[in-house]
Amino acid sequence: MRPGIDVECREVGLRDGLQIQQVFFATEGKIAWLTAEAAAGMPEIEVCSFVPPKLLPQFADNQEVVAAALAIDGAFISALAPNLKGAQNAFKAGIHKLNYVTSVSESHNMANVRRTVDESVADFERIVAARNEASGDTLLAVGLSTALGCTIEGPVALDAVLKLAERFVAAGADEISVADTVGYANPVQVKEMFNAVIGEFGGRVAVAAHFHDTRGLGLANVFAALEAGCTRFDASLAGLGGCPFAPHATGNIVMDDLVFLLEGAGLKTGVDLDALVKIRDIITANLPDEPLNGMYAKAGPPKGFVPASKAA
Amino acid sequence: MRPGIDVECREVGLRDGLQIQQVFFATEGKIAWLTAEAAAGMPEIEVCSFVPPKLLPQFADNQEVVAAALAIDGAFISALAPNLKGAQNAFKAGIHKLNYVTSVSESHNMANVRRTVDESVADFERIVAARNEASGDTLLAVGLSTALGCTIEGPVALDAVLKLAERFVAAGADEISVADTVGYANPVQVKEMFNAVIGEFGGRVAVAAHFHDTRGLGLANVFAALEAGCTRFDASLAGLGGCPFAPHATGNIVMDDLVFLLEGAGLKTGVDLDALVKIRDIITANLPDEPLNGMYAKAGPPKGFVPASKAA
Numbered sequence: 236m237r238p239g240i241d242v243e244c245r246e247v248g249l250r251d252g253l254q255i256q257q258v259f260f261a262t263e264g265k266i267a268w269l270t271a272e273a274a275a276g277m278p279e280i281e282v283c284s285f286v287p288p289k290l291l292p293q294f295a296d297n298q299e300v301v302a303a304a305l306a307i308d309g310a311f312i313s314a315l316a317p318n319l320k321g322a323q324n325a326f327k328a329g330i331h332k333l334n335y336v337t338s339v340s341e342s343h344n345m346a347n348v349r350r351t352v353d354e355s356v357a358d359f360e361r362i363v364a365a366r367n368e369a370s371g372d373t374l375l376a377v378g379l380s381t382a383l384g385c386t387i388e389g390p391v392a393l394d395a396v397l398k399l400a401e402r403f404v405a406a407g408a409d410e411i412s413v414a415d416t417v418g419y420a421n422p423v424q425v426k427e428m429f430n431a432v433i434g435e436f437g438g439r440v441a442v443a444a445h446f447h448d449t450r451g452l453g454l455a456n457v458f459a460a461l462e463a464g465c466t467r468f469d470a471s472l473a474g475l476g477g478c479p480f481a482p483h484a485t486g487n488i489v490m491d492d493l494v495f496l497l498e499g500a501g502l503k504t505g506v507d508l509d510a511l512v513k514i515r516d517i518i519t520a521n522l523p524d525e526p527l528n529g530m531y532a533k534a535g536p537p538k539g540f541v542p543a544s545k546a547a
Numbered sequence: 548m549r550p551g552i553d554v555e556c557r558e559v560g561l562r563d564g565l566q567i568q569q570v571f572f573a574t575e576g577k578i579a580w581l582t583a584e585a586a587a588g589m590p591e592i593e594v595c596s597f598v599p600p601k602l603l604p605q606f607a608d609n610q611e612v613v614a615a616a617l618a619i620d621g622a623f624i625s626a627l628a629p630n631l632k633g634a635q636n637a638f639k640a641g642i643h644k645l646n647y648v649t650s651v652s653e654s655h656n657m658a659n660v661r662r663t664v665d666e667s668v669a670d671f672e673r674i675v676a677a678r679n680e681a682s683g684d685t686l687l688a689v690g691l692s693t694a695l696g697c698t699i700e701g702p703v704a705l706d707a708v709l710k711l712a713e714r715f716v717a718a719g720a721d722e723i724s725v726a727d728t729v730g731y732a733n734p735v736q737v738k739e740m741f742n743a744v745i746g747e748f749g750g751r752v753a754v755a756a757h758f759h760d761t762r763g764l765g766l767a768n769v770f771a772a773l774e775a776g777c778t779r780f781d782a783s784l785a786g787l788g789g790c791p792f793a794p795h796a797t798g799n800i801v802m803d804d805l806v807f808l809l810e811g812a813g814l815k816t817g818v819d820l821d822a823l824v825k826i827r828d829i830i831t832a833n834l835p836d837e838p839l840n841g842m843y844a845k846a847g848p849p850k851g852f853v854p855a856s857k858a859a
Binding site: 384385386387388389390417418419421422423424448449450451452454455457458459462489492495496499500501529530531534537538539540 | 696697698699700701702729730731733734735736760761762763764766767769770771774801804807808811812813841842843846849850851852
């Protein structure tokens with residue numbers, strides 16, 4: 236945790252938000268977005284995915300984007316890599332943190348990254364070794380997808396999440412992110428999950444939450460995780476991301492609404508909410524046909540609202 | 548609380564949702580809506596407001612709507628009245644529960660119902676007397692608007708809410724509804740508020756929550772109130788209501804998403820979620836230009852989802 240803040244937000248719009256975008260988001264637009272968000276005080280920005288350009292042309296410019304991001308004084312920059320090859324490229328680029336993903340459910344992991352969960356764990360062990368050789372100080376975060384339910388297998392047992400988390404922690408993960416990428420989670424389930432994960436691993440690694448708002452419960456799940464002691468949250472500016480199987484449904488939770496929730500709750504995020512909302516214009520300029528999500532940006536602040544970060 | 552359920556939802560779309568609608572929602576449409584929702588198991592339906600037709604033409608058919616609602620076997624029907632005259636008409640119509648509203652903040656009460664808070668309390672005392680004379684068994688609920696913040700005065704003190712609630716409970720209210728009609732509330736504030744209100748009055752009257760989703764925190768606030776022990780929630784099917792000062796912003800929280808949250812959390816509402824979602828078509832048929840809110844209806848249930856009311 237950075238000094239002076241209570242909750243650490245991570246902007247994932249440039250990666251999770253853009254990866255399903257058919258329209259290429261111009262490189263200078265990406266750099267303008269991440270530069271503005273770093274200036275607004277965002278503690279961590281995930282700027283791209285290290286995947287072959289023919290697989291995801293959206294990230295063909297990842298070298299240029301990462302270089303620009305790393306040039307920003309004080310910014311903390313992460314990127315996703317789905318495998319060792321991507322991780323090696325990410326280490327070479329010099330990112331501060333690598334985000335790696337595995338599904339808790341076997342069939343989803345096979346569909347998503349075409350390998351068994353065992354193979355994903357083994358690949359992570361190779362990534363740890365590569366990190367130790369290449370750049371000893373790059374942090375390694377592991378996102379556990381389908382931790383709160385799977386589109387193929389349905390409900391996922393809490394115990395399966397704990398067991399898989401244990402394997403990654405033992406292998407050397409610095410952070411475990413419990414992810415509901417399909418918007419299945421319920422706040423009661425979330426509170427139980429984070430109580431268990433933080434109880435088990437909170438003293439050893441950082442624990443983060445990654446929620447989608449597909450069924451409207453994203454911010455309720457944030458509050459539930461907060462109640463369980465979670466202090467790290469992913470979100471996407473303007474909720475960029477959508478959801479391929481649910482037209483018009485939000486993907487990631489909306490960063491601007493998340494910061495409004497936290498700052499209103501007296502929790503310092505270090506993020507300037509007014510400045511954050513203005514960055515939505517950069518998305519509009521680069522993706523003019525993309526409808527933006529987010530209620531705070533439409534309604535404005537409550538009368539007399541003082542964000543925690545600006546309170547005396 | 549009805550037997551067999553854990554949380555009691557109240558549909559307010561026919562009143563709070565329609566009151567700002569410029570288009571007249573056809574009487575037979577209103578009756579179709581409330582009939583279908585009663586059949587889906589909704590524990591309480593607020594069907595109209597007893598106000599002069601020249602003030603709110605939308606409710607010119609309130610006699611007919613109430614008569615049709617009361618003819619439904621097992622339905623529990625309420626209506627809003629802003630003053631003694633409206634309450635007398637409501638009692639004459641035979642409703643089961645009367646919903647009366649006062650703002651905690653003086654200037655908002657003056658703007659909304661053109662009287663001081665003292666005058667509102669005095670009028671409620673006359674309403675209690677009229678109820679005792681007219682129909683001893685009509686329940687009286689009092690909604691405390693601006694309890695979590697005011698568009699004119701800004702932040703509202705918790706103590707002011709408790710003091711005003713005390714006056715209404717002493718005057719004979721059966722239910723106190725803590726209302727955030729402007730979507731200002733934050734879940735941390737909500738939990739503190741409901742802990743205090745339920746702690747003070749929970750043993751004497753029913754305590755309900757009325758949230759709007761204007762800034763995206765409506766369902767997070769529901770979970771916060773649940774955590775404090777609140778088991779009564781207002782919502783509007785498809786979030787009908789909008790917000791006059793924030794175009795495209797949701798008004799009331801979405802009933803379908805609320806029921807999804809509760810049933811997913813293992814709390815029985817007695818409401819059939821599939822049947823509820825289908826009733827959205829009645830709104831579309833009667834208000835074809837009105838965009839409907841609600842994420843669950845767009846995304847559908849999670850794979851393997853079993854609502855608490857249908858669990859073995």
